[in-house]
Amino acid sequence: MKLKQLDVADVVEITPARHGDDRGYFSETFRDDWFRANVADMTFVQENQSLSRAVGVVRGLHFQSQPAAQGKLVRCVAGAIFDVAVDIRRGSPTFGKWVAATLTADEGNQLWVPVGFLHGFCTLAPDTIVSYKVTSYYDRSSDKGVAWNDPDIGVAWPELADPETLSPKDRQQPSLRELPAYFDFAAAEN
Numbered sequence: 630m631k632l633k634q635l636d637v638a639d640v641v642e643i644t645p646a647r648h649g650d651d652r653g654y655f656s657e658t659f660r661d662d663w664f665r666a667n668v669a670d671m672t673f674v675q676e677n678q679s680l681s682r683a684v685g686v687v688r689g690l691h692f693q694s695q696p697a698a699q700g701k702l703v704r705c706v707a708g709a710i711f712d713v714a715v716d717i718r719r720g721s722p723t724f725g726k727w728v729a730a731t732l733t734a735d736e737g738n739q740l741w742v743p744v745g746f747l748h749g750f751c752t753l754a755p756d757t758i759v760s761y762k763v764t765s766y767y768d769r770s771s772d773k774g775v776a777w778n779d780p781d782i783g784v785a786w787p788e789l790a791d792p793e794t795l796s797p798k799d800r801q802q803p804s805l806r807e808l809p810a811y812f813d814f815a816a817a818e819n
């Protein structure tokens with residue numbers, strides 16, 4: 630497993646080793662002991678998968694409020710994404726800052742998006758399948774978001790990002806400034 634710290638504390642890119650042979654490769658894509666020791670001492674309780682057919686599909690920026698907040702371990706099993714995490718931990722020196730990684734099925738790299746972050750992505754290839762584990766169960770009433778193009782955050786989305794692909798929910802997300810204070814995440818909640 631290769632670990633790369635991104636420009637916001639606690640957000641890391643993980644690239645599992647691949648053992649190639651004539652048939653293809655074998656890879657351990659997740660190990661609980663390694664993850665706890667090297668990334669975060671968290672338990673994953675749910676695994677999700679989404680298919681986006683078109684290039685430029687944007688999903689996000691999403692989070693679940695407390696007590697259902699989720700850390701997310703994200704990877705592509707087909708295609709590629711521009712994957713984004715935004716720090717919304719009050720008191721964090723990097724509050725409001727975004728970081729991104731290009732995740733591809735070819736490389737098998739993953740992004741760890743801790744509790745206290747918005748998460749979203751844009752597909753870079755057709756028929757992209759994203760798979761991610763989360764540390765809390767889905768809770769519809771805790772499911773929140775922020776506008777993907779909030780100027781205060783200023784994510785530099787790829788040019789092919791297509792606003793027409795946004796879900797009805799994501800067309801109406803508030804700005805980060807409009808988030809009520811009770812969505813606060815403490816900086817230590819990772």
Ligand SMILES: Cc1cn([C@H]2C[C@H](O)[C@@H](COP(=O)(O)OP(=O)(O)O[C@H]3O[C@@H](C)C(=O)[C@@H](O)[C@H]3O)O2)c(=O)[nH]c1=O
Pocket residue numbers: 677679688689690691692701748749750767796798
């Ligand atoms: C996220 C989620 C959605 N759903 C349902 C609700 C809805 O009917 C349908 C589609 O949901 P959404 O439109 O929210 O799906 P989507 O826009 O793909 O939402 C996802 O976006 C990425 C960026 C994330 O970070 C995820 O945590 C999640 O928020 O699936 C579940 O049943 N369980 C879940 O865990």
